[in-house]
Amino acid sequence: MGLTMVEKILAGHAGLDRVEPGQIVEAGVDVVMLHDVGTPGIQRPFKELGAERIADNIDCVIIPDHFVPAPTVQAAENLKITREFAERMGVKHYYELGRGGICHQVMVEQGHVLPGQIIVAPDSHATTYGACGALGTGLGVTDAAIALAAGKLWFRVPETVKIVLNGKLGRFVSAKDVALFLLKEFGESRLIYKAVEMTGPVIDGMSLESRECMADMALEMGVKACLFAPDAQTMSFLRQRAAQVPEPVLADPDAAYEEVLTFDLSDLSPVVAAPHSPSNGKPVGEVAGIRIQQAFLGSCTNGRLEDLRLAAEMLQGRTVHDGVRLIVTPASQAIYRQAIAEGLIQVFLSAGAFVTNPTCGACVGGHLGLIASGEVCISSSNRNFQGRMGSRDGQIYLASPAVVVASAMAGEIADPRTFDGGEPK
Amino acid sequence: MISGKVWKYGQNVNTDAIYPAKYLVHFEPEEVVRHVMEGLDPEFIAKAKPGDIIVAGDNFGCGSAREQAAMAIKLAQIGAVVADSFNRTFYRNAINNALPVIALKGISKEIAEGDEIEIDMETGKIIDHTIGKQWSAVPTPGFILDILNMGGAIAYYRGKIGH
């Protein structure tokens, strides 16, 4: 029997010919990503381990993003701890404010994620790295400290589920809608512990950015990892960013999957996840008409160039509804610069949007866009848990960038497909 | 063998219920333990006794990767958590903090609050003495037993860091 992508990656890093689901292995880790919450968090376990430096085989990347620029003194102290740790450990890849952006986006965009690698982070959405065929997974600060100090970590080999997505997505139906649809199908617990491999014509037709969105959002299904086989597009993207790109680790043709689940998505409508769970998805029609006060376009899920380009195309020559504030947060400085170069930011500003620096801010409910009691926000981020974006008495709906922008213009949750050729019908 | 009295909770007990986000800045043990289960059951810290056992439904510990959730339960000296299933990051954090956790589908429907139960991590046996029933979960792998027995992952790895 052949091996799945994750089985091959784990076997390779554990020095074994093969591994079985359920087996516990100790595997070498390639990259540890830390941000301004995780870096302060690992200080104690790192010290308790008796560690003085980072293991030689570990490429450590530090990207402050959660509370930047510091909204409180406590955040400033954490950023200081983060900066000083990077300095003390001689971390080569430290992204000072203004030079990085949201961690998962910067990781992929700057070529820190390569096919076949094992990358861990004290941040759950490290699954994003699966878009490039790496095993990316989030864990706690103790694990992150061990990985940094010992260069290896224990892993339980997950069962792999293959998801085959057939058909062709309609206009204004995006990767985010596919992810929200899958979450609705599977709920928050059906796929816990599993590694998921995403394949099929829908995936083949997706940009790398869209795959990042799906791999990011898949975490909400409880998966350990969500992998996409790198194709020519991914490999050429990576070759422009990294000195040496290893050959992709692909599943064997006779790999043993726990399940193969097939869907046809040709008729998929935009999906909106109603409060307070990402798995509470509904076709946009069912929630259309709900009044909103805030619309948020950003986060590591949907703050990428393709998202901003689509948003600008929809907003060109139009304005945000009087009763709504549209907050736009580019996911990285590189995206921000490119969006300025392409005139996208100008379109947002002219439409009356509020554009922020790249940060986790509104997504994590930290700063730059909290909601008040009784307010409703439609958000392109990945979590709508109660209280996530501010008041526990606020309501968060999750949706694609197209739905967020259509709603921002309409003042209520709206179906972007009613904009034909850009004109509201 | 771990034995104790059961406190029962439902499905999808998330990390905000176990350890609310507003305390994330704290890592001091005295402070972390004060907020255990606060989001779901603020009385928990007053009523739970050392050695008591938490039993819950599917996906216990879902939500964020925050390690304080597992730390808080361990610091409250809870003997073990038994659930239909665990969120995977919580599971790792529990093991790494030497908190025994064992999963068995459907177990939360069988065991009631207040039951006296016994767990053998090595064999996977779960016994409810109150109703006189027993079940078999998957035995805990030796590697994980080693981490639990050594008092957590820090102790386990401390000697293995090559300088």
Ligand code: SF4
């Ligand atoms: S943007 Fe949101 S989901 Fe992404 S890393 Fe930041 S806080 Fe987490």
